[in-house]
Amino acid sequence: MARGCRGRLGSNLQRPVSFRSAIAVLAVLAVVGLLTFGLLSKGSSGVALGEVAPDGPLPQLEGGGSGSLADYRGRWVLVNFWASWCVPCRQEAPELEEFQRQHGGPRFTVLGIDSRDLTDDGRKFVRDYGLSYPQLRDGNGDTAHAFGTTGVPENFLIGPDGKVRLLLRGPVDAEYLERYVAPQLPGGRS
């Protein structure tokens, strides 16, 4: 009798406490889980020298269809992240175009990626500077984020194997291109 009574009393006293604790723990775990998932879903980003560059598909800036860095596997590619509202990008665009005219071909190309920019503004920029090299559009900035860019312009020289060989977090000029990029290209004096 007394044992049964004690058992009932024990269950009445313990059950609500453990149930409430379980709810509290579950609630805390749910919040922590959500925060963790939110942080992880943003993902770590950035590429270092020697690492394979992200090569997801992007829409073409001009015309329809999509393109990707993977389309240029086997060639050297100078990936240039830019935007029409970026002042240094306006300064380097003619230098990149000149470099493309001198070195562009079956073994090398400059590849422009217009990042976080309005499509019409980007197209006008390409027309204004007479850029002849291929252009992709990265409207939401995901590809720029995957490359670990912190702004525009940023430049990455990608080897034929898709790995990053050179990176410059800032604008390039003719001197930089001739001194550091040209020697890496086939036929260059490295």
Place this chain on the structure above:
Amino acid sequence: MRPRAGLGARLSAVVLALVSVAALAAPPALAAQPQASQTQIEAEVMCPVCGTLLQLAESPQAQREKAFVRRLIREGRTEQQIKDVLVAEYGEAVLALPKGKGFNLSAYLVPAIAFAIALVALGFGVARWRRAGDHRDDGDSQPPSQGPSPEDSERLDADLARYDL
């Protein structure tokens, strides 16, 4: 001649009246579409480069985005249409308030669930407090003690006197 001119005048008056009625009826039809407001939109979309609300941003990219919104308003687009165009240009992250899909749904669900849990907890707390109050009232149903009777007081004094040093 005169009656014919009178008929023409009457016809003109009828046509004019019809046109006037149509003109008066038009504004409510136009008013049915919400007028997009630059201030409102800038408070509801982000500057993707700055990571802040567009209305707080002054970067070159934000200036271009604001000009783009102004242009779309001038074109007569509704607020939703403008937001859709911005999403097509910059992706979903341009919206200050995420759409209620996928993981973004948690932005709306978590506060609602937390509020519901808090309400339930509050309900349990109030019920428990009231139960405790009832028990206290039951205890209070006996008359409060008035202290020791005179006899008890005398006896107590006598006992204490025995231990007086």
